[in-house]
Amino acid sequence: MCKLIKKNNFSKLKNEFIKQKIHKPLSELKPQLMTLNKTQIYKLSKFIKKNNYNFKILDNFFQKDDIFFFIKKHGKTRGLLMFKSFMTKKIEYLIKKNKFKKIYIFGLNMYSKGIISTVNQSNSLIRGILDNNERLKIKRLMGIKIISPRVFFKGNQEKVFELFVIISNQQKKSVIKIYKQLKSYGLKKNQIIHINFYNPNELFIK
DSSP states (O other): OHHHHHHSOOOHHHHHHHHHHHHHHHHTHHHHHTTOOHHHHHHHHHHHHHTHHHHGGGTTTSOTTSHHHHHHHHOHHHHHHHHHHHHHHHHHHHHHHOOOSEEEEEOOSHHHHHHHHHHTTSSOOEEEEEOSOTTOSOOEETTEEEEOHHHHHHHOGGGGGGEEEEEOOOOHHHHHHHHHHHHHTTOOGGGEEEOOSSOTTOOSOO
16 A cells, blocks of 8 residues: 555545555554564564565654654664553553452453553453453453453442453544443443553543
8 A cells, every 4th residue: 555655646635545544454563563572573573674665655644652653763673672662561550550450351352462461461460351242252362251241240240349441442432432331330430441552642531
């Protein structure tokens, strides 16, 4: 798609439309980066370096604290490692702030995988993954059980005050809907957080 922009004299509006289509899959790289080790990150950086002429087209398209801002400022390998470190510290900070021991993730997606990889490397452990889709064929992710919130909260009403839930969804409307759902189960505002991979400094829950 970057080559398409480069080879054609599109209008500014068309270029921006194509860049928006590029933005989403590149943003989905972020949670997957959290699961990679240094050797894998080095291999990824080599691919980015090899295709650098494509990534240059996206200059100024990504904001500060974005993965490609780090790459541009610190180089391919160091930029990826620094972004991973940045997101790790941000997630760990949010986790350490809470006083609740039973941590759950709401939402089965690639972002929950990135959060699990980060949290489980610290002293905290994810107890389960909550998801509204009761027809999921997969029962576990990274060894962690996937649970229907309807079933889970029905059997744990008296222990709601012990729970801490991380919402992994990235769509604002979905996050707010899930937040209201969790509140309806009796959770307080300080028991719910959202990890935003698209814009780490934007809060959907205020």
